[in-house]
Amino acid sequence: xxxxxxxxxxxxxxxxxxxxxxxxxxNQSSVSDxxxxxxxxxxxxxxxxxxxxxxxxxxxxxxxxMVATGFNKVEHKTMMISLGDVFNKEELAHFDEAxxxxxxxxxxxxxxxxxxxxxxxxxxYENGDLIMAATRGDGTVGEDVTANVLTIPTVPTHIKDKxxxxxxxxxxxxxxxxxxxxxxxxxxxEPLLANARNAAAGSIRQLDSRIAASRHLxxxxxxxxxxxxxxxxxxSDSLDYLTELGFVTNPERKRIxxxxxxxxxxxxxxxxxxxxxxxxxxxxxxxxxxxxxxILGYTMKTPKWAIAYxxxxxxxxxxxxxxxxxVGRTGRVTPNAILEPVRVAGSLIGRATLNxxxxxxxxxxxxxxxxxxxxxxxxxxEVARVIKERRDPSSIPYIFPxxxxxxxxxxxxxxxxxxxxxxNEHCPSRKINKLIWFASDGGMDIDGLxxxxxxxxxxxxxxxxxxxxxxxxxxxxxxxxMDGMGEKSCNSLFSAIEKSKSNSLEMLIAGLGINLVxxxxxxxxxxxxxxxENLMNSSKEExxxxxxxxxxxxxxxxxxxxxxxxxxxxxxxxxxxxNFNCLTAIGSDAKDNFFKGKRFVLTGxxxxxxxxxxxxxxxxxxxxxxxxxxxxxxxVIVGSEPGSKLTKAQELGVRIIxxxxxxxxxxxxxxx
Numbered sequence: 319x320x321x322x323x324x325x326x327x328x329x330x331x332x333x334x335x336x337x338x339x340x341x342x343x344x345n346q347s348s349v350s351d352x353x354x355x356x357x358x359x360x361x362x363x364x365x366x367x368x369x370x371x372x373x374x375x376x377x378x379x380x381x382x383x384m385v386a387t388g389f390n391k392v393e394h395k396t397m398m399i400s401l402g403d404v405f406n407k408e409e410l411a412h413f414d415e416a417x418x419x420x421x422x423x424x425x426x427x428x429x430x431x432x433x434x435x436x437x438x439x440x441x442x443y444e445n446g447d448l449i450m451a452a453t454r455g456d457g458t459v460g461e462d463v464t465a466n467v468l469t470i471p472t473v474p475t476h477i478k479d480k481x482x483x484x485x486x487x488x489x490x491x492x493x494x495x496x497x498x499x500x501x502x503x504x505x506x507x508e509p510l511l512a513n514a515r516n517a518a519a520g521s522i523r524q525l526d527s528r529i530a531a532s533r534h535l536x537x538x539x540x541x542x543x544x545x546x547x548x549x550x551x552x553x554s555d556s557l558d559y560l561t562e563l564g565f566v567t568n569p570e571r572k573r574i575x576x577x578x579x580x581x582x583x584x585x586x587x588x589x590x591x592x593x594x595x596x597x598x599x600x601x602x603x604x605x606x607x608x609x610x611x612x613i614l615g616y617t618m619k620t621p622k623w624a625i626a627y628x629x630x631x632x633x634x635x636x637x638x639x640x641x642x643x644x645v646g647r648t649g650r651v652t653p654n655a656i657l658e659p660v661r662v663a664g665s666l667i668g669r670a671t672l673n674x675x676x677x678x679x680x681x682x683x684x685x686x687x688x689x690x691x692x693x694x695x696x697x698x699x700e701v702a703r704v705i706k707e708r709r710d711p712s713s714i715p716y717i718f719p720x721x722x723x724x725x726x727x728x729x730x731x732x733x734x735x736x737x738x739x740x741x742n743e744h745c746p747s748r749k750i751n752k753l754i755w756f757a758s759d760g761g762m763d764i765d766g767l768x769x770x771x772x773x774x775x776x777x778x779x780x781x782x783x784x785x786x787x788x789x790x791x792x793x794x795x796x797x798x799x800m801d802g803m804g805e806k807s808c809n810s811l812f813s814a815i816e817k818s819k820s821n822s823l824e825m826l827i828a829g830l831g832i833n834l835v836x837x838x839x840x841x842x843x844x845x846x847x848x849x850x851e852n853l854m855n856s857s858k859e860e861x862x863x864x865x866x867x868x869x870x871x872x873x874x875x876x877x878x879x880x881x882x883x884x885x886x887x888x889x890x891x892x893x894x895x896x897n898f899n900c901l902t903a904i905g906s907d908a909k910d911n912f913f914k915g916k917r918f919v920l921t922g923x924x925x926x927x928x929x930x931x932x933x934x935x936x937x938x939x940x941x942x943x944x945x946x947x948x949x950x951x952x953x954v955i956v957g958s959e960p961g962s963k964l965t966k967a968q969e970l971g972v973r974i975i976x977x978x979x980x981x982x983x984x985x986x987x988x989x990x
Contacts (some may be wrong), residue, residue: 334377375475389461402620425576430583433600441740469531469875487539549936636660645747761829822901850898912941922957
């Protein structure tokens, strides 16, 4: 017997998706609002009666309703890299010159695009269906926010292309929407949203998708990640195709030629910036032909075929009321300006960094001065200059304190260091900041264990060192007496802390707060040593030989693991049940083969596939990719026009493998 409900759901889904597309993407509609609402209500009634027919991609998901307990981590198959920044015409000219030299042509076709100030996002489609939306995160690991992205009406849930498709772009809030939301919040006595970017990012990270839906977000999609393997020759053509598939791509983009075209686009959109209904913090220029991207390649952090031009930061004048010092987890002392609050680039700013003593001395910053404030990179509030004509004649130069404001220890400052530091390992401020770092998303990412709660636990004497987090459950009665910590909150927190025990090794290494060891370095260490014990027993020389470590960082890591107090603390963490093994080692489950455990460098242009694809194939067999040739390199893969890496390999006697030999080796080992 035919399932009439199922047939009706399919019919309503098809109609509502079409009407959504017409209204939100084409700015037209073939039905009235009343008819659209009637159809949506009919679909909701059927889904309530027949939950088995409700898909996560149903049009009803646009209004939210899912309440998550947290966001799952997602490892991006291809890293979501950031772009290098330039700030003037001269730097743009250097970028163009480097591209022309690398490509050996006189003029390059570029795509000019506006740089939307929002939240970077990746969409994954399989068989025409949206299966995941993930934030950028640190570029390698993001968060699955599919339920919230589905509330954005312009995001297609289905596309006609059945191949694996990855599309990247920016989720944003329009200026008009921000103004309307703040008007509503003011009427309710709620705090105003500071700016559109923060509002968009905060909305996407709401656990209740109904809140995300109420924020009326939108998105522009600016990059077809796997365009080349899908047969496209140019970035511009791939964007046109995304538009055909139903994605909203920014109409302000333009194909331009050479540096002259870059300058013209720059002038046009510097003038048009204020008239756009969304915030932009700069412009992006990308080499248009996709095959040129492989030729130009990448630095350690950014592509060489694209650049972001950042607009000069907006400035505001305000009075500097005081200068206070903060002491970070590594002992670094940072002076901060306490300001009369002023709005800069959409945010209300009452505090700004003053960097270090030299910064204060060079600008001759004094308490009571009027200063020009801007956002460095349109993000971090910073004092740009002093308005000396408004200075009080009785003001006196600022004298940098010689004692730590938290523990009274004499501050140190070596000749090679521009920062003052508190050398006291037991300084309360250093301890608090180390604990905050351990629980933060830069470390173990323990959900619910925010900065204020960590400070409260420290001040109550419940957490004095990292292992104490894992015995908090023994103090449940005390914690339940604290503000906002009922039984439900306690149980949720204890569950998150317990869950963190199974985090992979790189998160634990990063969470320890070792100076100069962030997420990226922690990942290098975890994937090389595989266990905490191996890392702790490593020599300074071995550490220094690893890619992206260097002698200074190696010395700091070696000294950290030589300290008996740190060894004792880490031993306690193991006894408490924390995972000490790397769970994300590339190729760790590969069978023994020619590539496993060998370090390789790829140079030049390959004829049979892109360098990225070839690297992934070798890493899947357990090989370890490196960006530079050293005595630790096992072999160098050489394509056409290899450059200086080939010369270095020949000097060191490193084995050279040509492309045809590599293909034979891959064929032999992938077939095992």
